[in-house]
Structure formats: structure tokens, C-alpha cells
Amino acid sequence: MHWTDYLGPLSQGAWVTVQLTFYSTLLGAVMAFAGGMGKLSRNPLLRGLAVVYVEVFRGTSLLVQLFWLYFALPLAGQAIGLDLRIPPVVAGVAALGLNIGAYGAEVVRGALQSVKPGQAEAARALNFTPRQSLWRIALPQALPEMMPSFGNLAVQNLKDTALVSLISLGDLTFRAEQIRNFTQDSIGVYSLLLLMYFGMALVLTAIMRATERAVGRWRPVRR
Template sequence: MTWTQYLPPLLKGAQITVTISLASIALGAILAFAAGIARTSSNRILSGIAFVYIVLFRGTPLLVQLFWFYYALPLIGISFDPITTGIMTLSLLTGAFGAEVVRGALLSVPHTQLEAARALNFSKSYTLWHISMPQAVIEMMPAFGNLAIQNLKDTALVSLISIADLTFQAQSMRNITLDSATVYTLTLVGYFIIALCLMLVMRFIEKKLRRGPAFPRSAHS
């Protein structure tokens, strides 16, 4: 087989890889903001739940998490198809790491600004979303960019639960053709191209945010 004959199955696998990665990044970002905000909350129950979630998923291997959701969870009557399992597990892991990024960025907002907000009798929710968050999001972007790339690389493990992603397709073709050099070189190039596109998108978003106003208009303007 020539290298061009490897492209159709690899491209098919790449589509699944991109779908899983983008979906889990989006859901992971939502979880990251929810858990990160909860960790900074004065509500001990919310903060405690977020802490347990973060420690659990940051402290256990992704491969074990995948196997637990795919093989162990069905034993108690809860099961998901492979792609849903992959997206869910990657989302939970990305959210756990992202939550610490969110928490750190929120805590980096100068305390004097929070005191000024209290002096102006702004509510906690208004202070969070209109003063702290706009500044914190800009600081989060480089770390979120790194998490997005890590998420993409982690998708290679979903092939172990029978998802025909890029890695799965590469391994299947390698087993048939024994052409390891060509197959895995094309696979590396495929992941590199996807990662490059992802980096460009994240940097574009970061630049857009940095060009925006540092502070939102006041509620009374």
C-alpha cells in the first residue's frame, strides 16, 4: 500500500478525534468554571463538593477513569456508548484541572477592587461576573490553551474502549500492513495539525479578549 491509501481511514479517525476533543473541551470548560467558582465560594458544602471532585479526577489516571466508566459503571446498571463515555471522562478530567486555573485566576484579582465593590454595595454575583471574571478570564487563557492541547493528546486513550479515533485507525492499519513507520508518521502529522489549529484558535480568542476593555461598564451607566 502507498501512503495515500492510508489517508481515508486516518481522516475518518481524525474526525472522531476532533469531535471528542472539541466536545470534551467545551463541557470541561463549563465544569471548570462551575467547580472553580464553587472553590472560591464561602459556602462550605459547595466548596467541599468541588474540592472532592477536583482531587478525585486530578489524582487518578485517565486510563483507569475510562475503564471504570466503561466497564465498572455498567455493573450498577448505568452504561453509556463508547463515544459518550470518552467525552464524559475527558470532560471531567479537563474540568478538574481547569477548575484550579479558574480558582487561581479569580484569587489573583486585586483585593482592593473587591473592597471597592463592597463599598459600592455591589452584590457578590455582580462583583463576580462584572469585576472579577472579566479580568480573570484573560489570565486563564494561556493555561486553558495548554489544557486544550493536553485534552487532544489524551483522546488517544479512548481507542482502548473501542472508539475508532485516529490512534485506533492507525493501530488497525499497522496490524494489517506492518508498515509502522509510514502509519505512525502520518498519525503524528495528523495530531500535530489538529493541535496547531487548536493553538491558533485559542490564541485568537486570547488576543480578542486582551483587546477588549479591561473593565465592564458600570451597572448605572
């Protein structure tokens, strides 16, 4: 086989990787804001749940989390009489999104805490509720500070999608391994794999930088 013959199967796998990256990054963003704001909540239950979530998913391996969701969770469900089997794509999106969200939660928390205390005092002087102060004052100022770190996490998430090949999900890495096993052409296959991941990472970086520039306009003018 010529190396150009690899492009068809690899492109199919790349599309799966793109979908995994997109959906898990969305889930990760939701969990990052939920976890980050939860850690700053005055409600001890919400704060405790956020701390447990962040510490568990940051303190354990993504690979183990993926295996637990796909292999261990169904067995735990059987033990209590529940069918908790989930498709590989759902397990992949869930593991990737929850893991990246835990790291993103610390980014959100740090950015919110970096907003000057005087902003909160001004909000109270205007009779803003804590929720209004958060959504109208703190978040618009904190979000531009989050974007560079979010961009790095998104690229890391793209690279982490390669792990889903271990649960037989037909992503880019899984397709590449199938081709390599059939052709024994490790140099050609893995070289193409590197180039395709690099290309996707460049595109994702460009998207995140464009988003960062757009959000950066929300920064208050410093005088």
C-alpha cells in the same frame, strides 16, 4: 498499499478525534468554572463538593477514569438493579472533560484570587451583590489570565483523546492501529499519525491564541 491509501480511514478517525476534542473541551470548561468558583464559595457544601471533584480527578489516572466509566460503572449499576451502560463516545467525552476540568478548576481559582482586593472593596462600595461582583468585575479581569493555561490544557486534551482507542472508539489512533495491524507498516502509519496530531494541535493552538487575543482586550488599562 501505498501510504496515500491510509488517508481515507485516518481522516475518518481524525473527524472522530476532532469531535471528541470539541465536546470534551466544552465540558471541561464548564467543569473548570464550576469547580474553580466552587472552591471559593462561602457555602461549605459547594466548596466541599468542588474540592472532592478536583482532588479525585487530578489524583487519579485518566485511563483508569475512562475504564471505570466504560467498564466498571455498568457493573456497579447491575449490582443495584440499574442499567448504567453508556456508549463509548459518551464515556470518552465524560472522562476527558471531567479530567481536564479538574485541572482547569485550579486555573480558574488562581486567576480569580489574583484579582486585586481593592476591586472587591470598590464593588461593595457600589452596593454590588457578591454575584454581581463576580460576573461584572472579577471574571472579566480574571479570564484573560486564564487563557494561556486554557490553551495548554486544550492541546493536552487533544493528545489525551488517543486513550479512547482502548475502548474501541474509532478515533485517529484506533484507525491507525487497525491499518498497522493489516499492513504491518509501522513507520508509514505512525509517521502519518504523528503529522496529523501535530497538524490538529497547530490548528487548535491558533484558535486558542486568537481567543486569547480577543479576551485580552478585556484587561483593564494600567496607569
